[in-house]
Amino acid sequence: MILKELKINTFIGEPTNCYIIYDQESKETMCIDPAGDVEKIEYMIKEILKGNLKYIYLTHCHGDHIGGVTELKQRCGGKILIQREDSKGLNDKYINLSGIIDIPEIELEADSIVDDGDLIHLGNLEFKIIHTPGHTKGGSCVYCEKEKCLFSGDTIFSGTWGRTDLPTSSREEIMQSITEKILKLPDETIIYPGHGKPTKIGEEKRIYLELKPKQ
Numbered sequence: 001m002i003l004k005e006l007k008i009n010t011f012i013g014e015p016t017n018c019y020i021i022y023d024q025e026s027k028e029t030m031c032i033d034p035a036g037d038v039e040k041i042e043y044m045i046k047e048i049l050k051g052n053l054k055y056i057y058l059t060h061c062h063g064d065h066i067g068g069v070t071e072l073k074q075r076c077g078g079k080i081l082i083q084r085e086d087s088k089g090l091n092d093k094y095i096n097l098s099g100i101i102d103i104p105e106i107e108l109e110a111d112s113i114v115d116d117g118d119l120i121h122l123g124n125l126e127f128k129i130i131h132t133p134g135h136t137k138g139g140s141c142v143y144c145e146k147e148k149c150l151f152s153g154d155t156i157f158s159g160t161w162g163r164t165d166l167p168t169s170s171r172e173e174i175m176q177s178i179t180e181k182i183l184k185l186p187d188e189t190i191i192y193p194g195h196g197k198p199t200k201i202g203e204e205k206r207i208y209l210e211l212k213p214k215q
Helices: 038-048 069-076 084-091 171-180 201-210
Strands: 002-008 016-022 028-032 052-058 079-083 112-114 119-122 125-131 140-144 149-153 190-193
Touching (some): 079 084, 084 112
Parallel strands (some): 052 079
Antiparallel strands (some): 002 016, 016 028
């Protein structure tokens, strides 16, 4: 597996982490949370990796994570995947926050819906979908046991967790998602969050209870 990270500046807050996962044998590629800078993403997939985009995976429906989806699909193809509960937010500006917090209005449709425990494949790589409500009702993480990595969206960050003061969010649910699902993974698992730097499960187990929500 080859992993590329692009930091994409959006209209709010710190840059969004967009991840491009590439299976060397099959050349199949998955892009997680293409927030924008689509030309840069396309160049990475087509020119640097020489890959074929199979999936566009959305960890949740917020505008600062989905801003480049429509253009990326037009340029590179790929199926748009999102957890069931957040699929309706893709074309609801109140839920996805577009047009409300200085993000241009976004309306789009998923190609396929995923649920907790579903498996998706990228060549020989297998990824498990973990439904992690809290930041949004349909927030999800993508876990690869073989590569010991978790793409967590805005559920958990290095040293803190996602906001719970937004439409469909819940502090109780996010803490349950973290304690009952994410922190049950092996300590050596690397967490690649939607914003900020990577961390590890073992590190977060020791400190998360003392933290305040990320702004």
